[in-house]
Amino acid sequence: MLYQLQWLDLVMVIAVIPMLMYQYLLVRPDVKKMLRIPDVIIFALILLITVSFAKDTVSYREYVKVLSAFLLYFMGRLYYDRIIECDDALSLASYCIVYLNFLHRIAVFGFGIFGVKNANGDFYFYDTDMAFAIILAFVFIAMFAKKSVFKVVTVCLVCPYMIFFSDADIQKIIFIFVVAVLALYFVDVALRKRGLAALGLAGLFLASGTMIVMAYLPLVDIHSWTYGWLVYQARILDYGNMKTRYRDWAEVINTNWPSKLSEYLFGMGMDTTLPLKSLYLKIIFSIGLVGLILSVLLIILIFNAALGTRDKKSFYIVVSLALMTLLSGVTVNSMEIPQMSWFVMLFAGMVVSSEKRDAKFYFVSH
16 A cells, blocks of 8 residues: 555565575574475576566566565565464454555545445555455455454455455456355365365366466457457456557567567566566566466466465465466566565465475374
8 A cells, every 4th residue: 555655665675585584594494305396496587587687677676576576485485384373463454454445435435435436546556456455355354364243244345345346357357266266265174075176276277267368369369359258248358458458568569579589488688668567478578488487387386285285274375366466467467566476475485385394294194
């Protein structure tokens, strides 16, 4: 909510570094034994991004924000034991985010709150940013907050209202996906239907992947049926917003797209002239096909680690946060936005640390 104070991003990044050093000195982990394949991939991505940044140092803010997300991954790796004790802090902070924005909207729109189509971001810059924060808060409240009538009202009424009465089309879709993930958590844990939950998750990822592909197909043919279906018929994505993005994406592709094999493999640089509001196009442009392959492999390994943990709550949180980040990446570069990247990378680091501990527990207990 304090997006105006951009120096806070830098302060938080700087604060993470001594915290990592302190925890390392405190626990003195055996780095060789602790090192996992996802860690190696993270280091490789850091190297690729650094080389890309060195080609045009204009994009230093984006560079710092992406590296800050990787720092949070290592926070999750080293601070696993402490973070799992922060349930109350996460739920309290989430309640604050939801109700500060909700009360602000009441103050601005009064009795017209149910006629809101564009909330002007409430305390955020855009409605998309606000809706993402509310979904994030929704996940933490649903998973961590103590059972109460207040919790039910918040997750069933206030959060959906804040998201659907706004100009945040992509976040409305994401919210539906996240609700489905939490419903599958209930099916898995409460009903003990693990197979059904796994099938549901597979369906969700298939649907999200299909939606991502369909969103980019108009770049091949702007008049394709997918564009018409997405914008005109299904009314999923706002016509004006997407038309602007397609135009900007096409301009970047036509004027600055890779032309050499090395550029296709390792990227051209972080400066795309026009803001490239797409996680996927920015990955290809900045770190090439090699970076894209490493990113996909990292996602697969993190999900595999999440499956290997006994803590199903952490697994479903990682799934929810990953879907939020990946689907948001359709219309923005979510890795360059701290609130979209920090938590998913933090919990990714946590499940990678948790997987090895749980494996040890399994062998000892059996």
